[in-house]
Amino acid sequence: MKKIYNAGSMFNEAQINQRKIEGVNLRKELKGFDIANPIDFDSNLGLGVCPTPKVIWEADYEQLQKAEYVIFELDSLDHGMISEFGIAVEMAKSSHPNKYLIVVISDFRYYQKGSTTQISEFAINHFVFGQLFDQQLNDENRIIQVASHNEAIQAIKNRELYLENRDDKYLKLNQDLDKKYLYETGKMFG
Template sequence: MSNQKTTIYNAGSMFTEAQWNTRKLEGEALRKLFPDFEVLNPVDFDTNQAVRPTNLDIFEKDYEGLSKSKYVIIEIDGWDSGTHMEYGLMFEQALHNSNKYLFCVMSDFRVPQGLLKGEIPGFGINEMISGSFFYPPLNQGEVPQLIVCSSHAKAREAIKAIEDGQTQDYCQRFDKKFLYTRDDMYHGFEKNDDRKKA
C-alpha cells in the first residue's frame, strides 16, 4: 500500500495584491479542509519568492506539481495565459489518467444573471476553453473528470465529496457547465426575424 499523499494543485493568477492574497487564503482553506493532503499552491513556491527566478525554474516547478496532483483547481475565468496553459496541460493529462480531476472555477457573478436583451456581455471566455468543458471523454459517469464550479469553496466541497464517497447527484450539486449551453447566456437576440412589428 502506498504512503504517498494525495496532492491538490491550486492554479490561478497571483500578480496583484488582491490575487496574491486570494491565493494565500485559498491555500489556507485547502490545508484546513485536507490536513493529510499535500497542497501545492504556487504563491508559496520558492520560485515565486526569489528575486529573479528563471522562466525555466517557474515552468519546471509548476509542471512537476501539476503532474503529480490528483486534483487541480483552476481559476479559468481570469486572463492569465500561464493559468490557461496549466489548464491545457492538465486537460491532456486527464485524458490519459482517469484518476485526475480538474475543477475550473468560474466565479464571475455576471454569468448566472443572464444578459439583458440586445446587450453586449461584459465578460467572456475563449471558445477553445469553454468548448473543452464538454469534451465527452472527460464527462463520463457519475463524477466527471472536468467540473466547472461557481467558486473556489464549491471546488473544495466537490473534492471533499469525492474523497468521502458522497457522489450522489454530484453534477447537480457541483458542476455548472451546462448553464452555459443556454442560448441567453451568449446573447439576447431573437433567433427569428420577426422582432418588432410596426
C-alpha cells in the same frame, strides 16, 4: 498522500492575497492532502522575487503532473494558467486516469445569463472553454466547473466520499455543483 495543485493568477495584490487565502482554506478543509499552491513556492516568496521562465515551467509542470486534483481559476484568463489547464486536460485524457479537474469561474457576470438591457461583459475563448465539455472527462465525472473556491473544496470532499463509499449520491452532489451547463443545459457549447 493525494496532491492538490491550485492554479491561478498571482500578479497583483488582490490575486496574491486570494491565492494565499485559498492555500489557508485548502489546508484547513482538506487535511491529509499535499497542497501545492504556487504562491507558496520558494521561487514566488517575497516582493521583487522573479523566478526565470524555466524555473516556473519546471516547478509548475512537476506539481501539475503529480496532482490528482487540479483547481483552475479560469476567469482570470492568465496565459500560464490556461496553458496548465490544456496540459492537465490532456494528462487526464491520456496518462493520468485519476486526475480530477475543477474549473472556478467566480466572475458574477458569467452567471447573469444575458440581461435584456445589456450585452454580456464576460467571455472565455471557446477553444479553452470547450475543454470543459470533453466527452471522455464528463462521462468519467472528472471535470467540473464551480462558482467559487469554496465549491471547489466541496467538490473534492464529495469526490473523496464517492471514491471511499462508491455511493452515487456524491456524484450527484458534484453534478448539482457543476455550472458548465448553465446556459441551455450546455447545448450552445456542445
